[in-house]
Amino acid sequence: MFFLNFMFFNILLTVFVYANDISLQSDSVAVNDKFDDEYINKIDLNDENSGLYHTSKHVFYWLHTRDNPDGQLLNRSEPHLIESTTFNATNPIKVIVHGWLGDTKEKESLCMYNVKSYLKVGEYNVICVDWKQYSTDLSYAVARARAKHIARDIAKVLTRITYNMTIGVETLHLIGHSLGAHIVGFVGKNLVDKIPRITGLDPARPNYENNAPEDRLYITDAHFVDVMHTNTAKNGFRKPIGHIDFFPNGGKSQPNCGFGDKTTGSCSHIKAYHYFSHSIWAKEDYVARKCSSWNDFKAHTCDDNESTFMGEYVDPNKTENYYLETSIDEP
Numbered sequence: 001m002f003f004l005n006f007m008f009f010n011i012l013l014t015v016f017v018y019a020n021d022i023s024l025q026s027d028s029v030a031v032n033d034k035f036d037d038e039y040i041n042k043i044d045l046n047d048e049n050s051g052l053y054h055t056s057k058h059v060f061y062w063l064h065t066r067d068n069p070d071g072q073l074l075n076r077s078e079p080h081l082i083e084s085t086t087f088n089a090t091n092p093i094k095v096i097v098h099g100w101l102g103d104t105k106e107k108e109s110l111c112m113y114n115v116k117s118y119l120k121v122g123e124y125n126v127i128c129v130d131w132k133q134y135s136t137d138l139s140y141a142v143a144r145a146r147a148k149h150i151a152r153d154i155a156k157v158l159t160r161i162t163y164n165m166t167i168g169v170e171t172l173h174l175i176g177h178s179l180g181a182h183i184v185g186f187v188g189k190n191l192v193d194k195i196p197r198i199t200g201l202d203p204a205r206p207n208y209e210n211n212a213p214e215d216r217l218y219i220t221d222a223h224f225v226d227v228m229h230t231n232t233a234k235n236g237f238r239k240p241i242g243h244i245d246f247f248p249n250g251g252k253s254q255p256n257c258g259f260g261d262k263t264t265g266s267c268s269h270i271k272a273y274h275y276f277s278h279s280i281w282a283k284e285d286y287v288a289r290k291c292s293s294w295n296d297f298k299a300h301t302c303d304d305n306e307s308t309f310m311g312e313y314v315d316p317n318k319t320e321n322y323y324l325e326t327s328i329d330e331p
Protein backbone atom coordinates (compact mmCIF):
# COMPACT_ATOMS: atom_id res chain seq x y z
CA MET A 1 0.00 0.00 0.00
CA PHE A 2 2.69 2.44 1.01
CA PHE A 3 4.68 1.52 -2.02
CA LEU A 4 1.73 2.14 -4.32
CA ASN A 5 1.10 5.55 -2.79
CA PHE A 6 4.69 6.38 -3.14
CA MET A 7 4.67 5.40 -6.80
CA PHE A 8 1.59 7.48 -7.40
CA PHE A 9 3.31 10.48 -5.89
CA ASN A 10 6.31 10.05 -8.05
CA ILE A 11 4.26 9.91 -11.20
CA LEU A 12 2.28 13.00 -10.32
CA LEU A 13 5.32 14.92 -9.26
CA THR A 14 6.90 14.24 -12.59
CA VAL A 15 3.89 15.82 -14.24
CA PHE A 16 4.20 18.74 -11.83
CA VAL A 17 7.69 19.55 -12.98
CA TYR A 18 6.77 19.06 -16.60
CA ALA A 19 3.69 21.27 -16.38
CA ASN A 20 5.79 23.94 -14.79
CA ASP A 21 8.18 23.98 -17.72
CA ILE A 22 5.26 24.38 -20.08
CA SER A 23 3.68 27.19 -18.16
CA LEU A 24 6.83 29.25 -18.21
CA GLN A 25 6.41 29.58 -21.96
CA SER A 26 2.75 30.42 -21.86
CA ASP A 27 1.33 33.91 -21.49
CA SER A 28 -2.25 32.81 -21.40
CA VAL A 29 -2.25 31.97 -17.73
CA ALA A 30 -0.94 35.36 -16.70
CA VAL A 31 -3.42 37.15 -18.95
CA ASN A 32 -6.36 35.18 -17.62
CA ASP A 33 -5.20 35.72 -14.10
CA LYS A 34 -5.05 39.46 -14.57
CA PHE A 35 -8.37 39.62 -16.32
CA ASP A 36 -9.95 37.62 -13.61
CA ASP A 37 -8.41 39.75 -10.86
CA GLU A 38 -9.99 42.83 -12.40
CA TYR A 39 -13.23 41.03 -12.88
CA ILE A 40 -13.32 39.79 -9.31
CA ASN A 41 -12.70 43.28 -7.97
CA LYS A 42 -15.86 44.49 -9.67
CA ILE A 43 -18.17 41.83 -8.41
CA ASP A 44 -20.03 41.67 -5.16
CA LEU A 45 -17.87 39.56 -2.93
CA ASN A 46 -20.85 38.68 -0.79
CA ASP A 47 -22.59 37.03 -3.71
CA GLU A 48 -21.55 33.42 -3.50
CA ASN A 49 -22.71 32.70 -7.02
CA SER A 50 -20.71 35.34 -8.80
CA GLY A 51 -17.14 35.04 -9.94
CA LEU A 52 -15.74 33.70 -13.13
CA TYR A 53 -14.78 30.34 -11.74
CA HIS A 54 -17.53 30.04 -9.15
CA THR A 55 -14.78 29.40 -6.69
CA SER A 56 -17.19 29.00 -3.81
CA LYS A 57 -18.70 25.95 -5.47
CA HIS A 58 -15.37 24.20 -5.67
CA VAL A 59 -13.76 24.95 -2.35
CA PHE A 60 -14.94 23.06 0.71
CA TYR A 61 -14.36 23.60 4.39
CA TRP A 62 -14.24 20.70 6.81
CA LEU A 63 -14.37 21.42 10.50
CA HIS A 64 -12.76 18.97 12.92
CA THR A 65 -13.15 19.21 16.68
CA ARG A 66 -12.88 16.74 19.53
CA ASP A 67 -16.66 16.37 19.46
CA ASN A 68 -16.54 15.57 15.77
CA PRO A 69 -13.02 14.46 14.84
CA ASP A 70 -14.02 12.98 11.49
CA GLY A 71 -15.12 16.39 10.36
CA GLN A 72 -18.24 18.10 9.14
CA LEU A 73 -18.70 20.13 6.02
CA LEU A 74 -19.46 23.80 6.69
CA ASN A 75 -22.75 24.89 5.19
CA ARG A 76 -22.40 28.06 3.14
CA SER A 77 -26.06 28.89 3.49
CA GLU A 78 -25.61 29.49 7.19
CA PRO A 79 -24.83 33.14 7.96
CA HIS A 80 -21.59 32.42 9.83
CA LEU A 81 -21.12 28.89 8.60
CA ILE A 82 -20.62 27.54 12.08
CA GLU A 83 -24.24 27.33 13.21
CA SER A 84 -25.18 23.73 13.92
CA THR A 85 -21.56 22.65 14.07
CA THR A 86 -19.29 21.79 16.96
CA PHE A 87 -17.22 24.95 16.40
CA ASN A 88 -16.31 26.45 19.76
CA ALA A 89 -15.15 30.05 19.62
CA THR A 90 -13.21 29.78 22.87
CA ASN A 91 -10.77 27.36 21.23
CA PRO A 92 -7.99 28.22 18.77
CA ILE A 93 -8.72 28.14 15.03
CA LYS A 94 -6.28 26.27 12.78
CA VAL A 95 -6.79 26.45 9.03
CA ILE A 96 -4.97 23.91 6.87
CA VAL A 97 -4.52 24.31 3.13
CA HIS A 98 -3.11 21.60 0.89
CA GLY A 99 -0.96 22.00 -2.18
CA TRP A 100 -1.35 21.21 -5.80
CA LEU A 101 -1.53 17.44 -5.62
CA GLY A 102 -4.86 17.85 -3.90
CA ASP A 103 -6.80 14.75 -4.68
CA THR A 104 -4.06 12.33 -3.80
CA LYS A 105 -2.91 11.26 -0.39
CA GLU A 106 -1.29 14.64 0.08
CA LYS A 107 -4.52 16.43 0.79
CA GLU A 108 -5.79 13.63 2.96
CA SER A 109 -2.67 13.10 4.98
CA LEU A 110 -1.83 16.78 5.48
CA CYS A 111 -5.27 17.28 6.97
CA MET A 112 -5.55 13.93 8.70
CA TYR A 113 -2.14 14.01 10.40
CA ASN A 114 -2.54 17.53 11.68
CA VAL A 115 -6.13 17.10 12.82
CA LYS A 116 -5.11 13.99 14.68
CA SER A 117 -2.19 15.73 16.36
CA TYR A 118 -4.10 18.85 17.38
CA LEU A 119 -7.05 16.94 18.78
CA LYS A 120 -4.69 14.66 20.63
CA VAL A 121 -3.19 17.55 22.58
CA GLY A 122 -6.12 19.91 23.07
CA GLU A 123 -9.39 21.53 22.10
CA TYR A 124 -9.13 23.12 18.67
CA ASN A 125 -11.25 24.10 15.72
CA VAL A 126 -9.26 22.63 12.84
CA ILE A 127 -10.58 23.61 9.44
CA CYS A 128 -9.23 21.77 6.42
CA VAL A 129 -9.72 23.59 3.15
CA ASP A 130 -10.35 21.23 0.27
CA TRP A 131 -9.72 22.75 -3.15
CA LYS A 132 -9.01 19.46 -4.82
CA GLN A 133 -11.53 20.09 -7.59
CA TYR A 134 -9.08 22.63 -8.91
CA SER A 135 -5.88 21.01 -7.88
CA THR A 136 -6.63 17.74 -9.63
CA ASP A 137 -6.49 19.66 -12.83
CA LEU A 138 -3.29 18.12 -14.09
CA SER A 139 -1.76 21.48 -14.75
CA TYR A 140 0.21 23.24 -12.11
CA ALA A 141 -0.18 26.46 -14.06
CA VAL A 142 -3.96 26.37 -13.84
CA ALA A 143 -3.87 25.55 -10.16
CA ARG A 144 -1.47 28.41 -9.67
CA ALA A 145 -3.70 30.88 -11.52
CA ARG A 146 -6.53 29.88 -9.22
CA ALA A 147 -4.51 30.25 -6.06
CA LYS A 148 -5.58 33.87 -5.54
CA HIS A 149 -9.26 33.07 -6.08
CA ILE A 150 -9.10 30.24 -3.62
CA ALA A 151 -7.41 32.58 -1.15
CA ARG A 152 -10.16 35.17 -1.59
CA ASP A 153 -12.73 32.55 -0.89
CA ILE A 154 -10.91 31.45 2.25
CA ALA A 155 -10.65 35.07 3.38
CA LYS A 156 -14.39 35.54 2.89
CA VAL A 157 -15.20 32.38 4.79
CA LEU A 158 -12.88 33.29 7.67
CA THR A 159 -14.43 36.74 7.82
CA ARG A 160 -17.84 35.13 8.24
CA ILE A 161 -16.69 32.58 10.80
CA THR A 162 -15.08 35.29 12.92
CA TYR A 163 -18.06 37.66 12.72
CA ASN A 164 -16.18 40.14 10.58
CA MET A 165 -12.90 39.52 12.35
CA THR A 166 -14.22 40.24 15.81
CA ILE A 167 -14.32 36.80 17.46
CA GLY A 168 -11.51 34.26 17.60
CA VAL A 169 -9.10 36.27 15.47
CA GLU A 170 -6.38 36.34 18.10
CA THR A 171 -5.93 32.57 17.70
CA LEU A 172 -6.15 32.37 13.93
CA HIS A 173 -3.31 30.30 12.54
CA LEU A 174 -3.11 29.41 8.84
CA ILE A 175 -0.96 26.49 7.75
CA GLY A 176 -0.26 25.78 4.09
CA HIS A 177 1.85 23.22 2.31
CA SER A 178 3.58 23.79 -1.04
CA LEU A 179 1.26 25.88 -3.23
CA GLY A 180 -1.02 26.02 -0.19
CA ALA A 181 1.68 28.05 1.59
CA HIS A 182 1.32 30.81 -1.00
CA ILE A 183 -2.46 30.51 -0.82
CA VAL A 184 -2.42 31.17 2.93
CA GLY A 185 -0.12 34.12 2.22
CA PHE A 186 -2.74 35.50 -0.18
CA VAL A 187 -5.40 34.94 2.48
CA GLY A 188 -3.33 37.06 4.85
CA LYS A 189 -3.06 39.82 2.23
CA ASN A 190 -6.83 39.69 1.66
CA LEU A 191 -7.95 39.99 5.25
CA VAL A 192 -8.59 43.46 6.60
CA ASP A 193 -6.71 42.85 9.83
CA LYS A 194 -3.35 41.21 10.05
CA ILE A 195 -3.66 37.70 11.43
CA PRO A 196 -1.37 36.41 14.18
CA ARG A 197 0.37 33.57 12.42
CA ILE A 198 1.03 31.83 9.12
CA THR A 199 3.06 28.66 8.77
CA GLY A 200 4.48 27.85 5.35
CA LEU A 201 5.44 24.20 4.94
CA ASP A 202 7.97 23.86 2.14
CA PRO A 203 6.39 26.67 0.07
CA ALA A 204 6.32 25.85 -3.63
CA ARG A 205 9.21 27.16 -5.68
CA PRO A 206 8.16 26.66 -9.35
CA ASN A 207 6.80 29.99 -10.62
CA TYR A 208 7.06 31.54 -7.18
CA GLU A 209 10.67 31.89 -6.11
CA ASN A 210 11.25 35.09 -8.06
CA ASN A 211 7.82 36.63 -7.60
CA ALA A 212 7.29 40.03 -6.07
CA PRO A 213 5.97 40.00 -2.48
CA GLU A 214 2.38 40.47 -3.63
CA ASP A 215 2.56 37.28 -5.67
CA ARG A 216 3.79 34.86 -3.05
CA LEU A 217 3.97 34.19 0.67
CA TYR A 218 5.67 37.16 2.26
CA ILE A 219 6.80 38.18 5.72
CA THR A 220 4.12 40.87 6.07
CA ASP A 221 1.23 38.46 5.45
CA ALA A 222 0.89 37.84 9.19
CA HIS A 223 2.35 39.15 12.45
CA PHE A 224 4.45 36.03 12.57
CA VAL A 225 5.41 33.89 9.59
CA ASP A 226 7.32 30.67 10.23
CA VAL A 227 8.56 28.62 7.33
CA MET A 228 9.94 25.12 6.99
CA HIS A 229 12.20 24.20 4.06
CA THR A 230 12.49 20.48 3.36
CA ASN A 231 13.09 20.20 -0.37
CA THR A 232 15.01 23.20 -1.65
CA ALA A 233 16.73 20.78 -4.03
CA LYS A 234 13.56 20.49 -6.10
CA ASN A 235 10.10 21.70 -5.13
CA GLY A 236 10.61 24.01 -2.19
CA PHE A 237 11.48 27.69 -1.84
CA ARG A 238 15.20 28.21 -1.39
CA LYS A 239 15.22 31.73 0.01
CA PRO A 240 14.23 32.43 3.60
CA ILE A 241 10.86 34.19 3.44
CA GLY A 242 9.47 34.23 6.97
CA HIS A 243 10.30 35.89 10.25
CA ILE A 244 11.93 32.59 11.01
CA ASP A 245 13.00 29.88 8.55
CA PHE A 246 13.84 26.30 9.47
CA PHE A 247 16.14 24.12 7.41
CA PRO A 248 15.84 20.61 8.85
CA ASN A 249 18.75 18.44 7.74
CA GLY A 250 20.02 21.35 5.69
CA GLY A 251 16.74 21.84 3.85
CA LYS A 252 17.72 20.39 0.48
CA SER A 253 16.24 16.97 0.97
CA GLN A 254 15.30 14.72 3.84
CA PRO A 255 16.62 11.43 5.17
CA ASN A 256 14.73 8.15 4.74
CA CYS A 257 13.35 9.20 1.38
CA GLY A 258 14.65 6.55 -0.92
CA PHE A 259 15.92 6.61 -4.44
CA GLY A 260 13.03 8.23 -6.34
CA ASP A 261 13.24 11.32 -4.18
CA LYS A 262 16.37 12.51 -5.96
CA THR A 263 14.33 12.89 -9.14
CA THR A 264 10.96 14.01 -7.82
CA GLY A 265 11.62 15.43 -4.38
CA SER A 266 8.11 14.36 -3.44
CA CYS A 267 9.08 12.50 -0.29
CA SER A 268 11.23 15.35 1.02
CA HIS A 269 8.53 17.85 0.08
CA ILE A 270 5.84 16.17 2.17
CA LYS A 271 8.19 15.59 5.10
CA ALA A 272 7.50 19.23 5.98
CA TYR A 273 4.01 18.39 7.17
CA HIS A 274 5.11 15.15 8.77
CA TYR A 275 7.52 17.17 10.90
CA PHE A 276 4.92 19.81 11.61
CA SER A 277 2.32 17.29 12.65
CA HIS A 278 4.86 15.54 14.85
CA SER A 279 5.86 18.81 16.51
CA ILE A 280 2.28 19.34 17.71
CA TRP A 281 2.36 16.36 20.05
CA ALA A 282 6.11 16.09 20.61
CA LYS A 283 7.15 19.66 21.26
CA GLU A 284 10.76 18.97 22.21
CA ASP A 285 11.74 16.61 19.41
CA TYR A 286 12.82 19.35 17.03
CA VAL A 287 15.18 21.76 18.72
CA ALA A 288 16.73 24.05 16.12
CA ARG A 289 19.69 26.39 16.40
CA LYS A 290 20.26 29.75 14.86
CA CYS A 291 23.06 29.43 12.38
CA SER A 292 24.20 30.99 9.14
CA SER A 293 24.63 27.77 7.18
CA TRP A 294 24.23 24.03 7.25
CA ASN A 295 27.99 23.63 7.00
CA ASP A 296 28.51 25.77 10.08
CA PHE A 297 25.81 23.83 11.85
CA LYS A 298 27.45 20.51 11.02
CA ALA A 299 30.83 21.85 12.06
CA HIS A 300 29.30 22.59 15.49
CA THR A 301 30.00 26.29 15.10
CA CYS A 302 26.48 27.07 16.25
CA ASP A 303 26.18 24.68 19.19
CA ASP A 304 25.92 27.54 21.68
CA ASN A 305 23.68 29.80 19.62
CA GLU A 306 20.10 30.51 20.59
CA SER A 307 17.59 27.77 19.98
CA THR A 308 13.86 27.28 19.55
CA PHE A 309 11.43 24.51 18.68
CA MET A 310 10.63 23.95 15.04
CA GLY A 311 6.92 23.60 14.30
CA GLU A 312 3.85 24.38 16.34
CA TYR A 313 5.68 25.66 19.41
CA VAL A 314 8.20 27.96 17.78
CA ASP A 315 9.06 31.00 19.87
CA PRO A 316 7.59 33.93 17.92
CA ASN A 317 10.36 36.22 19.17
CA LYS A 318 13.02 34.34 17.24
CA THR A 319 14.06 35.41 13.78
CA GLU A 320 16.25 34.39 10.85
CA ASN A 321 17.57 30.97 9.94
CA TYR A 322 17.54 27.88 12.13
CA TYR A 323 19.02 24.47 11.47
CA LEU A 324 18.57 21.05 13.02
CA GLU A 325 19.04 17.39 12.40
CA THR A 326 15.92 15.26 12.70
CA SER A 327 16.02 11.75 14.07
CA ILE A 328 12.26 11.18 14.10
CA ASP A 329 9.84 11.74 11.26
CA GLU A 330 6.69 9.83 12.15
CA PRO A 331 3.82 12.31 11.69
Ligand SMILES: *[C@@H]1O[C@H](CO)[C@@H](O)[C@H](O)[C@H]1NC(C)=O
Pocket residue numbers: 075076077078
Ligand atom coordinates in the same frame (compact mmCIF):
# COMPACT_ATOMS: atom_id res chain seq x y z
C1 LIG B 1 -27.68 24.60 5.18
O1 LIG B 1 -28.25 25.70 5.84
C2 LIG B 1 -29.51 26.07 5.31
C3 LIG B 1 -29.94 27.37 6.01
O2 LIG B 1 -29.95 27.21 7.40
C4 LIG B 1 -30.48 24.93 5.52
O3 LIG B 1 -31.75 25.27 4.97
C5 LIG B 1 -29.95 23.68 4.84
O4 LIG B 1 -30.78 22.57 5.12
C6 LIG B 1 -28.55 23.37 5.33
N1 LIG B 1 -27.99 22.28 4.55
C7 LIG B 1 -27.52 21.19 5.11
C8 LIG B 1 -26.97 20.16 4.18
O5 LIG B 1 -27.51 21.01 6.32
Ligand SMILES: *[C@@H]1O[C@H](CO)[C@@H](O)[C@H](O)[C@H]1NC(C)=O
Pocket residue numbers: 088089090091123
Ligand atom coordinates in the same frame (compact mmCIF):
# COMPACT_ATOMS: atom_id res chain seq x y z
C1 LIG C 1 -15.83 25.16 24.54
O1 LIG C 1 -14.55 24.66 24.89
C2 LIG C 1 -14.20 24.88 26.25
C3 LIG C 1 -12.82 24.30 26.46
O2 LIG C 1 -11.89 24.98 25.67
C4 LIG C 1 -15.19 24.22 27.17
O3 LIG C 1 -14.86 24.55 28.49
C5 LIG C 1 -16.60 24.66 26.84
O4 LIG C 1 -17.52 23.93 27.60
C6 LIG C 1 -16.91 24.47 25.36
N1 LIG C 1 -18.21 24.99 25.04
C7 LIG C 1 -19.15 24.23 24.46
C8 LIG C 1 -20.43 24.94 24.17
O5 LIG C 1 -18.97 23.07 24.18
Ligand SMILES: *[C@@H]1O[C@H](CO)[C@@H](O)[C@H](O)[C@H]1NC(C)=O
Pocket residue numbers: 163164
Ligand atom coordinates in the same frame (compact mmCIF):
# COMPACT_ATOMS: atom_id res chain seq x y z
C1 LIG D 1 -20.28 41.84 8.59
O1 LIG D 1 -20.16 42.83 7.60
C2 LIG D 1 -21.20 42.75 6.62
C3 LIG D 1 -20.86 43.70 5.49
O2 LIG D 1 -20.37 44.92 5.98
C4 LIG D 1 -22.53 43.03 7.28
O3 LIG D 1 -23.57 42.94 6.33
C5 LIG D 1 -22.76 42.00 8.37
O4 LIG D 1 -23.96 42.29 9.07
C6 LIG D 1 -21.60 41.99 9.35
N1 LIG D 1 -21.79 40.89 10.26
C7 LIG D 1 -21.53 40.98 11.56
C8 LIG D 1 -21.79 39.76 12.39
O5 LIG D 1 -21.09 41.99 12.06
Ligand SMILES: *[C@@H]1O[C@H](CO)[C@@H](O)[C@H](O)[C@H]1NC(C)=O
Pocket residue numbers: 290291292301302303304305306
Ligand atom coordinates in the same frame (compact mmCIF):
# COMPACT_ATOMS: atom_id res chain seq x y z
C1 LIG E 1 26.50 31.21 16.05
O1 LIG E 1 27.59 31.11 16.91
C2 LIG E 1 28.85 31.31 16.26
C3 LIG E 1 29.93 30.96 17.26
O2 LIG E 1 29.71 31.60 18.48
C4 LIG E 1 28.92 32.71 15.74
O3 LIG E 1 30.14 32.92 15.07
C5 LIG E 1 27.79 32.95 14.76
O4 LIG E 1 27.74 34.28 14.35
C6 LIG E 1 26.47 32.58 15.39
N1 LIG E 1 25.48 32.62 14.31
C7 LIG E 1 24.27 33.18 14.48
C8 LIG E 1 23.39 33.15 13.26
O5 LIG E 1 23.90 33.61 15.53
Ligand SMILES: *[C@@H]1O[C@H](CO)[C@@H](O)[C@H](O)[C@H]1NC(C)=O
Pocket residue numbers: 315316317
Ligand atom coordinates in the same frame (compact mmCIF):
# COMPACT_ATOMS: atom_id res chain seq x y z
C1 LIG F 1 8.46 37.24 23.44
O1 LIG F 1 8.72 38.56 23.81
C2 LIG F 1 7.67 39.18 24.53
C3 LIG F 1 8.00 40.64 24.72
O2 LIG F 1 9.36 40.84 24.83
C4 LIG F 1 7.51 38.43 25.86
O3 LIG F 1 6.47 39.01 26.62
C5 LIG F 1 7.19 36.99 25.58
O4 LIG F 1 7.14 36.24 26.79
C6 LIG F 1 8.23 36.36 24.67
N1 LIG F 1 7.77 35.06 24.27
C7 LIG F 1 8.50 33.95 24.47
C8 LIG F 1 7.89 32.68 24.01
O5 LIG F 1 9.60 33.97 24.97
